[in-house]
Amino acid sequence: MSGSAGRWAGRWIEEWDPEDERFWEEGGGKQVARRNLVFSVLSEHIGFSIWSLWSVMVLFMGPEYGVDPAGKFFLVAMPTLVGGVMRVPYTFAVAKFGGRNWTIVSALLLLVPTVTAAFVMKPGASYTTLMVVAALTGVGGGNFASSMTNINAFYPLREKGWALGLNAGGGNIGVPAIQLTGLLVIGTAGAAHPRIVLAVYIPLVVLAATLAALYMDNLAPVRNDTGAALAAAKDAHTWIMSVLYVGTFGSFIGYSFAFGLVLQNQFGRTPLQAADLTFIGPLLGSLVRPVGGRLADRFGGARITLWNFLAMAAATGVVIVASRQKSLALFLVGFIALFVLTGVGNGSAYKMIPGIFRRKAEADGLTGEAADAYGRRLSGAAMGLIGAVGALGGVAINLAFRESFLNASSGTPAFFSFLGYYALCYVLTWAVYLRRPAGAPVTAGEAAPAGAAAYAEV
Known part of the structure; x- marks a missing residue:
């Protein structure tokens, strides 16, 4: 490995081959990847916190704000919508500017929604003003796409499930972190002081950008590939995985933003x-998201x-029963089980993406490094699209709650x-990735191995 300065004024690694075990174990590849993973997690963690800021701000909004419950559900849906859209350009920003450089920029952009909200x-x-400011926090949702695309390039296929799960899980913890901060502020200073939450996070944003500048690297071999983006957009697997990711990540982020409002409106909580x-x-x-990735690596x-x-459908059934019986205890059991299962599913679904495109390469006759390169090329492009669609599932969750109430x-x-959507995802996963025999090819001209599920091991 060699670093070079020049392009975009940052540290660049010119050669990177994590699939080479000697490079990975003896050449320092693993240590460099881990260092970048640590600071990627930190930046993504802060990004998730800012993205979910309004799930906390609405708890501070008493009657004096003049916003009804339906309006609050719409407020927390707006960041999810913007964040989902932002994930597409953020994915390509990594190759354009470098993973390290874009991590710095994307972290500093988080100052815009935090400082604005303070005013x-x-x-x-x-x-209208509240809606515009809530929309600005969508930049935090974009951080996930660039972070995952960056870390996907650092790690070999055999360790992607764990690495991507850890990266995403550490980022996802930003949601409960800011909610705990909000709880602490409400419990001590009272519901009239939302700016204290912002005062906590503004210096953390600066810290994340500073540490990224000091300790992260750019990978020169990562390039934007318009052909790969178009190929990923045309591939049916990209959209099938998007549907599945709506069921896992869309549920996680949608429930995270809506949980407090559901408790207030359905069970009369203060x-x-x-x-x-x-x-x-x-x-x-x-x-549990890294656990989902590790289980996917193994099974x-x-x-x-x-x-x-299947387990998510069962947990949703428990929530429905609890809602009808107005049992808060049972409702919490079912809903928290849903959260745990979304985490497991997030890890396992994201692990599938690199494996699916690696299998497609093998089906096309590629082997070795050529197959690895093809898999990295298309999976990196597909991740941005899949992550964007998955985030938009959170919008659907909040709008569904709004209409329901x-x-x-x-x-x-x-x-x-x-419940109906989880049933659809179960059937889709079985039919496309596990059914034996493999059946009709997913995309035109693609041959699936007979007598075995083509993608069962992804």
């Missing part, structure tokens, strides 16, 4: 009582994802729709 978060602010409970599910869901992502969707004064109808 407008007070009674009397118009709903802001402090809701904040006492809101962080638990996102925390557990974040912590195959498709198998873990399949059974995980508007029309039925309960979240139960929304949960029935989620």
